[in-house]
Amino acid sequence: MAGVRRMKLGSQGLEVSAQGLGCMGMSAFYGPPKPDSDMIALIHHAIDSGVTFLDTSDVYGPFINEILIAKAMKGGFRERTELATKFGISISDGGFQIRGDPAYVRASCEASLKRLDIDCIDLYYQHRVDTSIPIEVTMGELKKLVEEGKIKYVGLSEASASTIRRAHAVHPISAVQLEWSLWTRDSEEEVIPTCRELGIGIVAYSPLGQGFLSSGPSLVEKFSDDDFRKHLPKFQPENVEHNKNLFERVNAMAASKGCTPSQLALAWVHHQGNDVCPIPGTTKIENFKQNIGALSVQLTKEEMAELETIADAVKGERFGGVIISWKESNTPPLSSWKDE
Structure with missing residues (x-):
């Protein structure tokens, strides 16, 4: 297979691999942390394969996923x-x-x-929006960090269209995750069109439906006690x-095309446009290899439409109050802010 293509993410100059690697599940939320040595080998394999865009967060662990990434970055990676x-x-x-205060x-x-x-973070996201603070205040501090050379590009995660607009007016947003x-297609109506209007890249997390589109219903039987998916509506027995x-x-449909269900589901995300970078996570090299195979799966307009018809039948709320989403991300006006 040809190398993983590169893409521009946003309009500020950030360039990444057209598919990234979500690293959360290596350390958190999907059961116990996996052995460092195995995960470092997986990260190195990903980079050697051309998947160079790695996604983490301080809350994964907390903290241990960032420490794992640091170990994997040694030796020129x-x-x-x-x-x-x-x-x-x-x-x-x-x-x-949820906190977004400048300090x-x-x-x-x-x-x-x-x-x-x-010395510098390539892309720094606000993971969830602090709805007690005007987004302009949070962005003001991020802008300072860019000016100081501590971060290169700014992103938002789970932000509403209006929050994205207000943030982008303070400092350009390169990516919305x-x-x-x-x-899950709830962002198609407002959030994605807003990103496209403003020239903001789109990073699609959980492009395999938190594993359901790879494994199907059998996935639920494998959840450990500390897997947060157990609490999500779509994974409750009646919805499964x-x-x-x-x-x-x-x-x-995947069988008729000679690919796996996860490759088909990922290909659907890739076919949404050249401004979209999915970041499937995995803890196994064989699954990683399968995921990058999605880059060579071609879909016709008819196949895309058929997949969307299938998707319309998904049952269950996305988070059901377990986690907040972009729908709860609007912040007060800047005029209301009094800096203490």
Whole structure:
């Protein structure tokens, strides 16, 4: 297979591999952390294969995923990668708190630089929007960090169209990260068109439906006690029973095309446009190899339409209140802000 193509992400000059690697599941949320040596071997294999865009966050672990990435960057791998990390979800007293105040933004950035053992973060996202603070205030601090050379490009994750517009007016946003797949299409109406109007790249996380589009209903039986997917509506028994039809139809179509269901689902995301970079996560080299095979799967307009018809039948809310999304990301007006 030809090497993984490169793409421009946003209009500010960031260039990444057309498919990235989501690193969250190596350390958090999808069961216990995996052995460092195995994950470093996987990251090195990804980079050697041309997948150079790595996605992490300070909350993955917390902190241990960034430390893992730092270990993997030794021996010349840093120079070959684009590193994205995130701030904004603080874990205190066992609970999550969303923060975007300037002091927290700066402290988080400094801490991530230290854990990653780098001088500059390529792409720094606000992981979730702090709805108690005008987005302009958070962006003001990020702009300072860009000017100081601590971050190159700024991103938002799970942000509404209006929040994206307001943020972009303070400092250009290079990428918006959102969940987008045959499993989840709620950002297509407003968020994605806004990104395209403003020249902002789109990074699609969970492009395989948190694993459902790879494994189908059997995935649920393998969840460990500390896998957060157990609590999500789409994975509840009554919805799994319904959603297995989706998997079976995707599986049948994949078989007729000579590819796997995950390759077909990923190809659907790639076919959304040259401004979209999916970042499927995995902890196994064989799954990684399968995922990059999606780059060579071609879909006709008729096949795209058929897949969308299948996707329309997905049952279950996305987060069901377990996690906040872009729908809860609007912030107060700047005029309301009084800097203490």
